[in-house]
Amino acid sequence: MKNEDEPKDKRVKAADAQKLTMAEVAKYVGVSAMTVSRAFRQDASVSEETRKRIMEAVDALGYVLDLSAGSLSSRRSGFIAALVPSINNSNFSDTARGITDALENTGLQLLLGYTDYSAEKEERLIEAMLRRRPEGIILTGGSHTDRARRMLDKAGIPVVETWEIPEEPINHVVGFSNSEAMSLLVRALANQGYRRFGYIGGTTARDTRGSQRRSGFLKTVEELGLGPGRVISFGVPPITMEQGGQAVVSLLERWPDTEVVLCVSDLSAFGAIMECKRRGMNVPVDIAIAGFGDYEISSICHPSITTINVDCYGIGQQAAVRLLDAVHGGGSMGDEITLTGYKVVLRESTNRGGT
């Protein structure tokens, strides 16, 4: 399809073409660079006619504005940073989308990073992000290293922590209590008559939301006088569907009379349900299983999965909106907490009547 003998030349030529500067566009049009600069901004005062001539020249020459240079002199990077634990198979990809959508047409560019549920990696990413001088930053959770906190403090930019309610918030918070959400689910199921509760979650403390859900579970089971909850920790967060399946097997081996199993996420719940079915058990007749997060899969699968619906997209969107307010308000930000909703969604997987 292409001549193989001079791709390099072609490339070099193209590279030269790019070296267009605003001043050159200005000369071409017969105005000053400043006027070209103004033509690119909405509010600036440039006559419609010159702007039109400039934009035609920009088009003809193929000039592309250089924001790095601009941000250096305007002292506004135009970046917003956001760190999420993971962007795969998780609720956080919806949050990332909420952020991206809220940033659309604001002229702000998102710098997205994923921490892999590690506070150390978060610290490294925060530093990398701060080197780009973001105007604000969105974090997941409230667990940060001391150095990370210090860097954020020094940076003097608005910070939004999401997805949980930290004990010591940095600035603004957009999230909900994972513990209370799980508690609500336990109570809903206890109301349905379930008594012997099991729980499946990941092993380490890296996933603070997971830990909070577990402690909400344990606390509530205790409060309801339903004896100690039966907890199986299996796999490094985020635990997979497959690990959910393995965990439910362990759980049932250890406590065969468990009536209902709550899982740290819908994915592990799905894995657990499928594993039970493979083993010839009927969910929910023989065993009831519930998840957390209301992933798409939970309403579709058979049996459909009881879960907690969480406003993943809204968390991202609202976090971005709060951040935008602060950024446009001069970088200051009230240290408020925006609570996002959640609700129990009862479905077939915990409906004793059968599927």
Place this chain on the structure above:
Amino acid sequence: MKNEDEPKDKRVKAADAQKLTMAEVAKYVGVSAMTVSRAFRQDASVSEETRKRIMEAVDALGYVLDLSAGSLSSRRSGFIAALVPSINNSNFSDTARGITDALENTGLQLLLGYTDYSAEKEERLIEAMLRRRPEGIILTGGSHTDRARRMLDKAGIPVVETWEIPEEPINHVVGFSNSEAMSLLVRALANQGYRRFGYIGGTTARDTRGSQRRSGFLKTVEELGLGPGRVISFGVPPITMEQGGQAVVSLLERWPDTEVVLCVSDLSAFGAIMECKRRGMNVPVDIAIAGFGDYEISSICHPSITTINVDCYGIGQQAAVRLLDAVHGGGSMGDEITLTGYKVVLRESTNRGGT
């Protein structure tokens, strides 16, 4: 937890703290700014002792390097741009992770954007990205607007197109033929004795990979003499689990004797299978269903789903590696094609013997 009466003052103070410049660090240590600059780079020649003193000062003062300023003078932005159709519930999030991982410790920062399967949005994003002067760019697919092509050409940076084999590649390609992959699946199922083939995909031509899969399906069914394929187009790509369920209903209403249904992705296949089960049909005994992409769900669900395994993560990783080669090789790039593997994974959902 905090004093509510002077958060603003606190913020302003913090903001001031950030205004640290390299020169100030230099003064503090008693060296020149240039020496501080060198201390931050690996290769630079600074005595170990001064570097140590500088780094201690950096730590003590909380100085954070400003890369935007640096990139302006070094004429290297340190950015790589990547555009994917979606980051939710899709194979592309794995690709994004592959890119991110490959970029780790290279000092390059990823600018990620999602096009929502729209060439127009892609064009806008390409322009937005180019304003940050990325050193290379990774795109999904080979379908771009003319203006997008022109901008990329002018930019003179290496481009990697992924996930398919464009008819007219820009530079490098990392992907596979979606048409041939689907063809392989058709043949594998025909080998198993299936004859009456149906297909479920999205409606518009926006999703070029989807279109290629469909044409691969149609072509192969034809070649095998298995009459015209029965195609249902339903929903705007990416089609959801629920839409997969609705589509299979339409398909079976129209062609009740269909033996096997191929879906554009595992997600729609999963939705189709669940819908069939809800309607009391036995998959695969009454109807066989296959997907594309080998999502986690396909190996876990019951019945497990026959599909095409694609190296999503590897596509991203290899694309990034190719780009890094080009970037370090001075911005030029051979216009080669890196084929990534795929394979048919036969599972329960097309196993006539029963589940």
Place this chain on the structure above:
DNA sequence: CTGTTAGCGCGTTCAC
């Protein structure tokens, strides 16, 4: 509405 001057905070390039 438009132009001029100055400088954003670094790295390049050269000198020592």
Place this chain on the structure above:
DNA sequence: GTGAACGCGCTAACAG
């Protein structure tokens, strides 16, 4: 191994 001058490409601030 270290420092000084200069400029990257743009925009703030002011002048007209």
